[in-house]
Amino acid sequence: METRRLQLLVELSRLGSMRAVAEAQGTTTSTVSQQISVLAREMGTALIEPHGRQVRLTPAGRRLTEHATAILAAVEAARLDLAPGAEPNGTVRIAGFATAIRAFLLPLVTELAASHPRVHVLVREHEPAEALALLAADETDLALTYDYNLAPATGDPAVHATPLWTARWGLGVPAHPDTGATTTPEVFTRFREHDWIVNSRNSADETVIRTLASMAGFTPRITHRADSLDLVQGMITAHLGVGLLPQETALLPGVRLLPLTEPDVVLRAHAVARHGRLDWPPLALVTDLLSRRATHPDH
Known part of the structure; x- marks a missing residue:
C-alpha cells in the first residue's frame, strides 16, 4: 500500500475538498482524485461519495482514515528512529x-x-x-x-x-633455559622436532606457523588443535607441543613465552x-x- 495515497486520504478527511488537498500538497486536483481512486481499487471498496459539489468520505473511507493515521505515524516514527542522527535504540x-x-x-x-x-x-x-x-x-x-x-x-x-587493536604474539614452550635464539626463524629452528599446537576453529595461526617454519627450512608436525588459549597452555605444560600465544597473556607455571621478532607476529x-x-x-x-x-x- 502506497503511503502517499494514505496521506492524501487523511488530508481529504481533514480539509474536506480535493482542491484544498491539492493546494496543500502542491499538486493538482486531478492527481489527488486519481490517487484516491487507485487507493479505492486497492481496497476493493468506495472511499468517497458525492456530496453536493464536493465529496465526502464513505464509512469505509472514514475507517481507512483511522488506520492511515496510525500507519503514517508508525512510518514517521520508524524514519526518525532509524535516521543517522537519531538516539540509538x-x-x-x-x-x-x-x-x-x-x-x-x-x-x-x-x-x-x-x-x-x-x-x-x-x-x-x-x-x-x-x-x-x-x-x-x-x-x-x-x-x-x-x-x-x-x-x-x-x-x-x-x-x-x-x-x-593489535597484539604481538610469541611462541609458548615448556619452561627451559634460554636458547639464545634472537630471530623468529632461529626460535622456530630450535623447536623443529617438537609437535605443534594450532587453533581448532581458525586456520590463521596455522598459516603463520607454516610460513615461519618454511622460513626456518622445515615443515612443522602439527598434531594438536585447541580453541582455548588456556587449553593450549595446558597442553604445553603436558609437553604435548608448542604453540603461539599472546605476549600479554598470563602464563601458567611451566610455560615460557619466547619473543618472535624479524619477522614479528602481530594479531x-x-x-x-x-x-x-x-x-x-x-x-x-x-x-x-x-x-x-x-x-x-x-x-
Whole structure:
C-alpha cells in the first residue's frame, strides 16, 4: 500500500475538498482524485461519495482514515528512529572471538546499560570465519574478527572493517633455559622436532606457523588443535607441543613465552559490518565505543 495515497486520504478527511488537498500538497486536483481512486481499487471498496459539489468520505473511507493515521505515524516514527542522527535504540547482534568479547565487549555492555538503556546487545562467541558467515547471512550485525600480519584476511568488498587493536604474539614452550635464539626463524629452528599446537576453529595461526617454519627450512608436525588459549597452555605444560600465544597473556607455571621478532607476529582485530549498516545509530554507537575502548583501554 502506497503511503502517499494514505496521506492524501487523511488530508481529504481533514480539509474536506480535493482542491484544498491539492493546494496543500502542491499538486493538482486531478492527481489527488486519481490517487484516491487507485487507493479505492486497492481496497476493493468506495472511499468517497458525492456530496453536493464536493465529496465526502464513505464509512469505509472514514475507517481507512483511522488506520492511515496510525500507519503514517508508525512510518514517521520508524524514519526518525532509524535516521543517522537519531538516539540509538534497538538490539545489536554481535558475533566475535572470545578474547574480544571478554576484554572489550562485556565491559561495553555494562557501560551501555547506563548510558544508552535502549540499546541491547546479543552476544555469540565465534571464530572469525564463523562470524563472517553469520554476517553474510544477515544473522548478525557486527563481527569481531582477527587476522595476522603474516596471514592477512582476504578483502571483501561487501563489508567494512574498522580496525580495533593489535597484539604481538610469541611462541609458548615448556619452561627451559634460554636458547639464545634472537630471530623468529632461529626460535622456530630450535623447536623443529617438537609437535605443534594450532587453533581448532581458525586456520590463521596455522598459516603463520607454516610460513615461519618454511622460513626456518622445515615443515612443522602439527598434531594438536585447541580453541582455548588456556587449553593450549595446558597442553604445553603436558609437553604435548608448542604453540603461539599472546605476549600479554598470563602464563601458567611451566610455560615460557619466547619473543618472535624479524619477522614479528602481530594479531590485528577488526569490527566488521556490511556496507551501509553503520548508518544505523545503535550499530554505529557500538562500533565507535569498541574502537575507543580498543584505542584507550583505560578509559
